[in-house]
Amino acid sequence: MDQAITMNKTSFGTATTGKLGMWLFIVMDGLTFGAILIGGLGLRIGAESWPAAGSVLNVPLTAFNTFLLICSSFTMVMALNSIVRGDQKGLVKYLILTIAGGVLFLCVQVWEYSHFIIGSEHLESILKGAGFTGSQFLPTTGIYGSTFYATTMFHGLHVLSGVIYLSIILSMAFKEKFGPDNYDRVEIAGLFWHFIDLVWILVFTVIYLI
Template sequence: MGQVAQGAQDSHGHGEHGALHKRSNDIFGSASNGKVGMWVFLMTDGLTFGGLLLAYGILRVRNPDWPHPSDYLGIGLSALATFLLICSSVSMVIAQAAGEARKPRKMLNYLLLTALGGAIFLGIQVYEYIHLFHAQGMSFSDFMHGPPQFSSTFFIVTGFHGAHVFSGVVYLLIMALRTAAGKYDDGNVDSVEVAGLFWHFVDLVWILVFTLIYLL
């Protein structure tokens, strides 16, 4: 995807394919094709999360036995995970700013830092899952102390988000490899920004999930 975005900007950016580029300019401004594509993908992904969260909400408000989440889920640990994702989002924008200032070395370091934040987040999530399995009697399909939907909605929402974190980490590592190979030395970091969009979206969704699943 990164390659396509960059190629599109390089070949259309100087007016050889004026008509195509102009039309996209009027609507999306200077946003590259790759960026617009990522935004449209994020829209569909947001709808998927929205559907899951709505299902969770309906199951919850219709169930009088629904336990208070903080009785079974660790708020402190997930607050730490939230903090980690916020930090990695910040390091992502710093990486992009460094790339635009033609400091590929600094961008590489911050990209790796971002990926590390995501990896630690995944580690926390694995630890949390194991803890919930053993200490709180939560499995994917049943819950020992309450309605099974409490367990299954928790795991489907956080699991789907965790899959996003995992793919985000892989995506960031690919971007780091490309940075190390010198692909962004000229300061044209559009495809890094596209990767950043995905990563910030994962952070944004977690901010919502943290409130809706853990806090309310």
């Protein structure tokens, strides 16, 4: 144990190849998200009309979904802290909670999509008030619909990828592949998950609140 602690202290301030690779991916992917969000804002500025915040989208529901994702980021931190202390059960427990948070987030998002795609008279009245026709809110519902679906679905694919990624880490945790001197893969997975959470806060702000 003393040797493991010494190794971790020695490596403080340095990064493994895997961690550097993840940081590079995060920077590149962050630029992609930035381009999508800025492009959406540009389209909004150039549009003749744009629905007011909360007039079409369900802000309270998505705020709850945002809270779920933030909580999952916290449990990811706890998962890493657990394995740093050599707590295998804690690692498994918090990874499961993190994955559950991601799955619940996706379920809420799918429910929101289904509500928009199936449509209803109530939704039709909401869309009419926002300047749209029809009883469905689809990617073809003007620039607003295209921007909403393109941005949220792109992020949703990242959440799905993160859930799969963490599930692989969880399967390794069940086999006790990690320890106080071997948790780099858990930390790298955590970087990706925190990135997804941070990006969603920006997406939620730009798409739902502004």
